[in-house]
Amino acid sequence: MEVNAKQDLRNFLKKALENHRDHQEFADDESLFVSGRLDSFSMMTLVMYLEEAFGLDFSDFEFDVNLVDSVNAIEVLVDAKQAV
Numbered sequence: 310m311e312v313n314a315k316q317d318l319r320n321f322l323k324k325a326l327e328n329h330r331d332h333q334e335f336a337d338d339e340s341l342f343v344s345g346r347l348d349s350f351s352m353m354t355l356v357m358y359l360e361e362a363f364g365l366d367f368s369d370f371e372f373d374v375n376l377v378d379s380v381n382a383i384e385v386l387v388d389a390k391q392a393v
Contacts, residue, residue, distance in 0.1 A: 310388055314362070314363070318362075318380060321358055329347065337384075343374060356377070359377070359386075363391065364391070
């Protein structure tokens with residue numbers, strides 16, 4: 310994942326957290342969904358963002374929350390899917 314794309318992703322997640330009145334910083338390896346900081350609605354919004362921004366198609370594979378639970382996990386997912 311390019312540096313600019315990663316920063317755009319972090320900005321997207323920061324805004325999602327702020328929509329939940331969560332203004333705390335987050336690390337790239339920090340859980341966002343399993344920890345409860347973001348909810349299922351935020352997850353669906355994130356999935357739509359990832360499909361549009363990175364051309365992912367979540368209908369192509371079995372979804373698991375751990376695939377999108379942190380910035381690092383999302384980066385691994387995007388890099389793996391774009392390499393195919």
